[in-house]
Amino acid sequence: xxxxxxxxxxxxxxPWLAAGSVALSLSMLAGLxxxxxxxxxxxxxPAEVSEVTPREGAPFxxxxxxxxxxxxxxxxxxxxxxxxxxxxxxxxxxxxLDAIAALEAPPELVVLERRRWGDFLGHLVALxxxxxxxxxxAAWPALExxxxxxxxxxxxxxxxxxxxxxxxxxRLEQGGDPAAAAELARANARIRELQTAMQGATLVLESxxxxxxxxxxAEVLRAWRPNAMSPPQKLAAWGRGVxxxxxxxxxxxxxxxxxxxAIFGTVMMVLLxxxxxxxxxxxxxxxxxEVARQGPFTRLVRIGVxxxxxxxxxxxxxxxxxxxxxxxxxxxDAWFFADSLPSPTFGTGGLLWASLTLALLTLPVVIVATEExxxxxxxxxxxGALALGxxxxxxxxxxxxxxxxxxxxxxxxxxxxxAAGEVAPLMLVGVAKLAPxxxxxxxxxxxxxxxxxxxxxxxxxxxxxxxDDVQAAMxxxxxxxxxxxxxxxxLNLTAIFLRHHLRARHGVASRA
Amino acid sequence: xxxRRAPSAGHRERALESVFTSSPATAGGPIIxxxxxxxxxxxxxxxxxxxxxxxLRDLTLRVPRHRVTxxxxxxxxxKSTLLRALNRLHDLNxxxxxxxxxxxxxQDIHAPEVDVAELRRRVGMVFQAPNPFPMxxxxxxxxxxxxxxxxxxxxxxxxxxxxxxxxxLWEEVKDRLRASAWTLSGGQQQRLVIARTLAVGxxxxxxxxxxxxxxxxxxxxxEELIRNLKSRLSLVLVTHNMQQAARVSDxxxxxxxxxxxxxxxxxxxxxxxxLARTENYITGRMT
Numbered sequence: 136x137x138x139x140x141x142x143x144x145x146x147x148x149x150p151w152l153a154a155g156s157v158a159l160s161l162s163m164l165a166g167l168x169x170x171x172x173x174x175x176x177x178x179x180x181p182a183e184v185s186e187v188t189p190r191e192g193a194p195f196x197x198x199x200x201x202x203x204x205x206x207x208x209x210x211x212x213x214x215x216x217x218x219x220x221x222x223x224x225x226x227x228x229x230x231x232l233d234a235i236a237a238l239e240a241p242p243e244l245v246v247l248e249r250r251r252w253g254d255f256l257g258h259l260v261a262l263x264x265x266x267x268x269x270x271x272x273a274a275w276p277a278l279e280x281x282x283x284x285x286x287x288x289x290x291x292x293x294x295x296x297x298x299x300x301x302x303x304x305x306r307l308e309q310g311g312d313p314a315a316a317a318e319l320a321r322a323n324a325r326i327r328e329l330q331t332a333m334q335g336a337t338l339v340l341e342s343x344x345x346x347x348x349x350x351x352x353a354e355v356l357r358a359w360r361p362n363a364m365s366p367p368q369k370l371a372a373w374g375r376g377v378x379x380x381x382x383x384x385x386x387x388x389x390x391x392x393x394x395x396x397a398i399f400g401t402v403m404m405v406l407l408x409x410x411x412x413x414x415x416x417x418x419x420x421x422x423x424x425e426v427a428r429q430g431p432f433t434r435l436v437r438i439g440v441x442x443x444x445x446x447x448x449x450x451x452x453x454x455x456x457x458x459x460x461x462x463x464x465x466x467x468d469a470w471f472f473a474d475s476l477p478s479p480t481f482g483t484g485g486l487l488w489a490s491l492t493l494a495l496l497t498l499p500v501v502i503v504a505t506e507e508x509x510x511x512x513x514x515x516x517x518x519g520a521l522a523l524g525x526x527x528x529x530x531x532x533x534x535x536x537x538x539x540x541x542x543x544x545x546x547x548x549x550x551x552x553x554a555a556g557e558v559a560p561l562m563l564v565g566v567a568k569l570a571p572x573x574x575x576x577x578x579x580x581x582x583x584x585x586x587x588x589x590x591x592x593x594x595x596x597x598x599x600x601x602x603d604d605v606q607a608a609m610x611x612x613x614x615x616x617x618x619x620x621x622x623x624x625x626l627n628l629t630a631i632f633l634r635h636h637l638r639a640r641h642g643v644a645s646r647a
Numbered sequence: 648x649x650x651r652r653a654p655s656a657g658h659r660e661r662a663l664e665s666v667f668t669s670s671p672a673t674a675g676g677p678i679i680x681x682x683x684x685x686x687x688x689x690x691x692x693x694x695x696x697x698x699x700x701x702x703l704r705d706l707t708l709r710v711p712r713h714r715v716t717x718x719x720x721x722x723x724x725x726k727s728t729l730l731r732a733l734n735r736l737h738d739l740n741x742x743x744x745x746x747x748x749x750x751x752x753x754q755d756i757h758a759p760e761v762d763v764a765e766l767r768r769r770v771g772m773v774f775q776a777p778n779p780f781p782m783x784x785x786x787x788x789x790x791x792x793x794x795x796x797x798x799x800x801x802x803x804x805x806x807x808x809x810x811x812x813x814x815x816l817w818e819e820v821k822d823r824l825r826a827s828a829w830t831l832s833g834g835q836q837q838r839l840v841i842a843r844t845l846a847v848g849x850x851x852x853x854x855x856x857x858x859x860x861x862x863x864x865x866x867x868x869x870e871e872l873i874r875n876l877k878s879r880l881s882l883v884l885v886t887h888n889m890q891q892a893a894r895v896s897d898x899x900x901x902x903x904x905x906x907x908x909x910x911x912x913x914x915x916x917x918x919x920x921x922l923a924r925t926e927n928y929i930t931g932r933m934t
Contacts, residue, residue, distance in 0.1 A: 428741075515778040518736060519840070523791035523847060524768035533790070534780055 168620065175614030179376030181361040181369050184244045184256055186343050187215065188237040189230060193344035196244055196256040197228060200606070205231065216606075218246070218254035222346055226253060227606055242363035245275070247340075250354040250386075253607075260339040262352070278358055281336055285352065292329045295322055380614060385569065385594075394615055399573045400486070400566075400588035401622055405555050407490035407584075408497065412550055415494070416501025417543055423502070424509040425531060437506075444499035452560025455492030460484055460564055480585050484565030486574045487584035492564045493557060497550035504549065508542020509535065544634040548627050555623045558592035566593045568601075591619040687712045687851055687881045688733060688770075693747035695725075695732060697740070702728045704905045706747070710851070715873060715882045717896035717913065719889060721928065725905040726885045730853050733883065734770040735763055751851070764794075771849035775856040777836035779828035779843070784820050787828045787839055791847035806846050813879075814842035815872055834865025841872065852876065854884045858891065870895045889929055893917050901925050 188194040197215025205212050212231040220226050247255040261270035262277045269277035303319040306312055336352035359372060383393030419440075427433045464481040472480040481487070512535050520530040558566075567587035574586045595615050602608040686709035695703040703725045710716050718726040728737075735756060737743040749756050756766055768791065779787050788807040792798055798806075807824075811817040816838045820831070828839055837857060844852060854873070858866040873882055873895050886892050892899055893913060900910040901924075909916060909925045920926045 513778070515774050515776055516780065518772075518774060519778040519780065520790075521736065521739070522734065522767055522772035522774075523794065523843065524764040525791075525794050526764050529794055533794075538781055 168617075171613050171617040171620065173613075174610060175612075175617045176377070178610030178614060179373050179380065181246075181359055181364060181372045181376075183240055183361050184246060185215070186239045186241055186244065187230065187235055188239075189234050190236045191234070195228065196343040198256070200227075202232070214606075216254075218256045219252075219342060221252040222342055222348065226604065240362045242360065243275075244343075244362055245358055245360050247338075247350070247355050248357040249350070250356060255340060255348075255350065257340055257342040259358075260341050260347070262336060262338055264336040264352075275360070278338065278352075281352060282355065282358060285333060285355075288329050288333050292326055292333075295326055295329075300326070380611075381618075394589075394591065394594060394618065396573050397589040397591045397594040397615070398618065398622060399575075401555060401591045401619070402626070403574055404486060404490050404493065404561075404588065404590065405551055405626060407486065408493045408554050409547060409551060411490060411494040412497050412501050413543070413547055416498050416546065416550075417505050419498070420502045420505025420509060420543075421531070421536075424506045425527075425535070440499050440502050444503070447559075448496055448557050449559040449563075451492055451496045452563035455488055455495070455560060455564040456484075459488040459491050464488060483585075484563065484587060485585045486565060486588045489561050489565035489588070492560050493554040496557065496560065497554050500549045500553065501543070501546040504546025505539065505543050508539035508545075511542065512538050541634045541638045544630050544637070548630045548634075551626045551630065552623055555626060556592060556619065558590070558596060561590055561593055566590045568593075568597050591615055591622065595619065681709045681711050685709075685711050687752060688883075689748075689750040689753075690729075690733075691748040691750070693729075693732065693745070693749060695728060695737070695743060695745045695747075698742040698744075702905050703732070706905075706907050708900055708907055708910055710881060710883055711898060712881050713877055713879075714897040715877050715884055715895055717884045717886055717892035717899045718902060719886060719892050719899060719928075720902035720908075722887075724902040726902050727855055728905075729902070730772075730855050730883060730885050733851070733853055734767045734772055736767075736772070738763060768795075768847045769849055770851045770853060771844035771847065772853040773837070773840050773844055773855065773857050776860050777833055777840055779831070779836050779839050781827070781829060783825045784828050784831070784839060785824040788843050788846050790843060795847070810842040810846035811839075813845050813876070814838045815868065815875075816842055832865070834861050834868060837861060837865070837869060838872065841869075845876075849880060851881045851883065854882060856886055857884070859887060866891070889917075901928060903928070 182198045184196050184198055186194060186196050195215070195217055197217040200214045200216055202211050202213045204210070210231050210233060212229050213235075215228045215230065216226060217223065217228045218226055243258060244256065245259045249255060259274050259278060261268055262274050262281065263269075264277075264281070299322045300319065303315050303322065306315045307319065333353045334351070338350040338352055338355065340348040340350050342348070361369070364372065380393045381398065382395050384396050385394065386392035423433055423437060423440075427436075460483060464479070464483065464485075468480050468482040516534055516538065517530055520534040521527075525533065565587055567589060569589070574583045574588050595612055598608045598615065599605070599612045688710040690706055690708050690710075693703055693706040694701070706729065718729060720726050731737055732745070733749060733756075737745070745757075751766070751770065754761070756770075780790060782790075785807055788810050789803050792803050792806055808817060808821075811820065816835060819835060820826075820839075823830075828836065831839060837860075841852075841857075857873075858869045861869065870891065873884065876882060877897075884892070884896060896913045898911065899913045899916045901908045901916065901920075903924060909920060909922050911921075916925065917929055920929065
């Protein structure tokens, strides 16, 4: 008798190929995220400082960064971040592993983050404050206490400068106002007072090889002793570092400090773009699918729209520059802001023009998604509404469109994903290397559409390729890239959550 | 309306001529007639084509008031097309060309002064597949009422309850009016759709194979509902199911290839058809 169960007919290599390509894509994606996370987040960890004694020459303090093989030999060498730009003239040092005589990690080594010259690595000898001198073991507690005081003074000064002085200055520029002038004078006096209070104290520092340095305390931002920190303290310091990166503006030509203006600019631009692109895209989709007579012309328009999605983004940037910035912006300036010419108001790149350009760029995506959503609404739903005496308009607004909202949101998600990562067109229509003032503040009209803004994508480009110290910028580039991915993720998750909520309410089955 | 431009009258006439000139003279069997005061809908010489494909040829019949009239016939005979013509659902399809008249209570439904939305409120329609809207049970029933606007909440509440009771659904859903209509079973959904249609107060209810997607129990409930409703309004039922037509209808029209073959009291048509074509169809011998 023939066996009932014969060998399964082979399905060939296809399942394996398909599964393999999915696995490959996912692992590449995971690898990318891991690279960004490790490269970016590690930067904020207070790494241990070694005191390196070479076989020849003076000892130095440094934070090991990475090791590489010396080209053309078996020897390996290690890169140290040594800081002390003012003493050594450079911040990095390669040393072959076999040239190291001794490695130590003395707990008293300090790292100072300074406003000028970058970080200092070495010993703290004394803190001189007016006539008093804290030396030896007393120096570190005194320094910590003074830094805390400095921080509060600095916060008050920055607050005064951004929230009080800047608006007053703009008010005065627009017209004389004696009250404002008096207020400004008061604020400036207080700022000078604060500045004076910050001055005075000096640190006496000594590098590992014994060179002395006098450092004004006002220029020191932070100080820590990584070798003396316990893991929880390090974790707390790491958290503070990440928070500063997220909440502060950039310093030192974008090679240090945080990226808050760039986060804000990116999100603001994407939101503005969404506000513009959604109504236009949805209305265009409705017209094409529901209103227009279907024929060769609508087919042509549809093909055109789908092809527009493939136009390189820089082309949109050039269009935005020509039409929005120079055309419309130039005219607006001539009509409404003639007083401030020749310095342009809207006639230069800005948040509004960048958002409009990106809205144009993402319009096809939203139109296509809306059309597909409309086409998915079953005919019997439309007929049901009509049979109850609804006009075509009522049928659209009360039955068809509510069922299409999830599809529109899908379109918006795709649009956001594309817009948030776009850099090339922005370089033409309004992104800035440094624009510490975010485009929203407490001053009328609160949202400043004409201002230039910072963008995470452009920030990555600028930090990575236009800094003077690529080594120092690299971790920031990783961290910024990770952040950009996260920002897009959060924006998308918001839309997905909204879509899920709506879909549960309207019960429309649709994928993606 | 006026979203899509209608083809010009001249164009439409020419298309009609080319489609309908070949229409053979119907060897129509004896056809029952009602006096004008007994009928709600009167169809006079109605011909209809989808583009170049004729669907109805020169149909004339009257639908009696407060009775159930069934349209039966093989697939593609035009019975659904005829039903949809009665509340001008074909208006949306630009390909459809039409000749002849349909009068609702003596008024031509294609007259230019007729408001299509109003017509569709007077001639309600229930479709083959239950099509409740993706909203709550209450909102489904209130949908047509809200379209009319200006009704107080109290009035809408009352009408929703009345309509659900009329559709024999009230007892099953009164505790969950806010639940999604899509949580109901198929039979309940179909009764909900009937309630939704009743809520706007139609004079005529068109039912396009209303039970073909339902299980036998639900079908029985729908049929009972149809019988109960005829005291209030006139019903037109399209069905594939001959037993169903025999069970619920008072009059039956048999259509074949877009023509009206025989039309008479259901009892007579099923037991003693006058034409062999009718007999063959109802006894299952396909011609």
